[in-house]
Each structure stands twice: as structure tokens, then as C-alpha cells.
Amino acid sequence: MKKKWVLLGMVLLGICCLPACSGKSGRGGTEDTRKKKESSADVSQFSEINGTTWQDSWVEKTASGVSVNVEVNAYTTIPDLKRMSVVEVEKYKLNKKNKKELLEGIFGKEIWYYEDDQKKAPKDFVKLEENDYKGNQYLGERDGVRYLFQCETSYEHGEHIYMSMRPCDEKDVAPNALKECVYVGRSPGSCAAAKKLENQCKISKEEAEKEAGDFLQKAGFPDMVRTGDGMLMWDGANENGEMAGRVCDGWYFDYSQGVEGAAFTDFGYDSGGVVMEFESSDSPGTVDPDSYYHKYSMECRSHICVTDQGVVEATWGNPIRTLSSVSGVKLLSFDTIKKSIRSQMTEYAEYCYQHRNKKAVTFSKMELVYRRVPDPDDEDKFTYVPAWRLRNASAVGDVVYFINAVDGSLITEWDIPWTEMNMFH
Secondary structure, three states, X not given: OOOOXXXXXXXXXXHHHHHHHHOOOOOOHHHHHHHHHHHHHOHHHHXXXXXXXXXXXXXXXXXXXXXXXXXXXXXXXXXXXXXOOEEEEEEOOOOHHHHHHHHHHHHOOOEEEOOOOOOOOHHHOEEOOOOOOOOOEEEEEEOOEEEEEEEEEXXXXXXXXXXXXXXXOHHHXXXXXXXXXXXXXXXXXXXXXXXXXXXXXXXXXXXHHHHHHHHHHHHOOOOEEEEEEEEEEEEEEOOOXXXXXXXXXXXXXXXXXXXXXXXXXXXXXXXXXEEOOOEOOOOOOOEOOOOOEEEEOOOOEEEEEEEOOEEEEEEEEOOXXXXXXXXXXXXXXXXXXXXXXXXXXXXXXXXXXXXXXXXXXXXXXXXXXXXXXXXXXXXXXXXXXXXXXXXXXXXXXXXXXXXXXXXXXEEOOOOOOOOOHHHOO
């Protein structure tokens, strides 16, 4: 199993020790000591290096005796955050407990099995019995409109969970100007298109955002951070598929799991992958088919659409839930981090040589981010920690180097396929 380089308990222990340290008397006084401790937990301690370039180079000798040239010409960026946290999360499971909480949160007690895509009255569907949440399609009502809820798990290029709530008939929630259209669809409005049309929604953007937040709270996702917003564009078409009208009506809001206003996906994410573990004892040189798992994607997102009728659409991708968090953790100084990077480059250099056939590595960017690390005992649990990310911004497919910003340890999950540059924003 993989090592977990950061344990939440270690962080808690470190924080609990702070009051005892700052309470000691001596020259300089306790106030000076307290200010020093507070500044070490404040992200602004790195403000002087934000936008500067760390330049360094050396030759790293690997365990196999190969010399790898390390070149650092890294432009450094710091997030606009007051402090950072350590957050323990778990993968959202499509079990009976979670389905019950979510469905009753958005539909109430009146829930039915969904059998086909024909528009029928709720009495024509199978009424959901207590604690019977084995299916993946359900029907419910919100303000007199019937909605279909669907959920599924995919194992293509990693493990992914998708959930959605959409109206059974789009015309039930469409603007009045498009009610007579044969086909109605909606999408996030582009800035250019939205400027040409007036938003016909009667509720303000602020009211709509509150509606979206309340909806997520009831659905069991209270810790999501807004990452984007805009106006809803509606298009209507006739029976020939020709455009029959366009209306701007409503708002959309995008969310991701995060902490204290910081969304984890803003710092890049891994889209998932298959992680191999052990050779088969029966067939040396081959992978034991029971020893691999599909890595759960870090691309946790939610999309909520709101009109005068309330939330009319909701989607979730790779949802997670927060189990616990420690706020305002102490971050090591930048000088200490640089020393830690140099002292722990051997394993990274060895990996680059063995798996990428590289005798030279280059870093052009260094960023303070949130990084997910796995739990060695439970593959459904993870911890997001403040970490420094070194990467070569111009080389697609290069392995990214992460070092823990709290304790300076190397995060060595080289099996993650960091090959897609679109994971960075």
C-alpha cells in the first residue's frame, strides 16, 4: 500500500503544542513569540516571493549511480488566501444512506422509481419503499414539476461518479416565450450572447445564489465553494430543428469542494487512472488482477441552474465529502522548503530516469497549492494538504514534484498519470 505522508493527527498535535510554546516567558516577551507563531501560519508570509523566480541547479546522484542534472528556474506564485488548512475527505458513495439523504433533501418523502422516459403522472410510477434505494433512477417533484434523478459510476480512465437532476420535460421549466417550441434546451450563456439579451429572470443573482446554496445544503453538500457563475441561455427549435427563439432567463453557478473559500480544483486536479500494485505470486512478472484499483478522480464539480421556479437542474461530478479539517496550519518558511526540496530530490530523479529515461529535469513554475494524498488504509479517503508544486510548464507529461508545506516531506505518488496539462488553471 502507498504511504500517507501527512496524518491529520500529526497536524492536530502540532497545533495543540502552540499554546504551550507561546506561553513561555523570557526576553522578548510572549507577545513577540505569539506574533511569530501567527505569521508562520499566515500565507502572507510568502508575499515577498510572490512573482519572483527561484534559480538553482545541481547534479543529483540516484541510488543506481546515475547523475541527473536538476535545473530550477521557477516562477513562484502564491494563492490569494489568508491561511490554509488540512482537510480530510472521503469519496461520495452511492449507498442507501446517501441516496436517501439526497433524494429526500431535494424531493421530500414523495419519491418514485423511474421506469421509462414517457411523461406520466407520479401515480403511474412505482412508489419508493422505505430504505429501498437500490436503483439508479428516481422520480420526484419540485413545485409541481417532475424531475428525473440519475446516478452512475464509470471506470473508464479512472473511477468517476456522476449524478444529475433534470426536468422530465424541459418545456415545464422553459421561459414562456419558448413554450410553443418543439425542442427546448439551455446552456451557460457566453458573455457576448448574454450582453445582447436582458435576463428575464425575476429574482436577482444574489437571490439565485442563495437558492443554489440552500439546495446543496439540503442535498448533503454544505462545503462546496463557488467557482463560477453566469446567465442561462435558452434556445427553442421547431420540428425541423431550426432555431425558433433565444431567451436569457435564469442563472447558473459552478461549485467545487473546498475550504474557507478556496476550491480544491482551482489548484489542478488528476482526472483519475488505474493504479497497479503487486505482481501475481502465481505468474511472476504479471500484475495480480485483484491488486489494482481505479483511482477516483479529483475533478469534483457541481453545476446548479436557477430560475423563477427555483433550482431546475443540478449535476455532480466525482463528489466528495469533508470528514474533518484543521484550519490555519503552520507552514514552513520558503528557505526551509527549498532545503527540503534539495535534500529529497534523489527519489524523484531516480523515478524520472527509470520511467522517463531522463538525465535532466527542469522546473519552470513553483506554486503553493492544495494537494490530495491517499489514506494507506482506506482507498476511499484522502487528505488535502498545503503543498509546494514544482513543474515544467512547457513540457506535457512531465512528472510533477510535490512537497508538503506543513512538514517538508516528499509526496511520492508517482503512479498518478500527470499527463494532462488542462488539469492546471
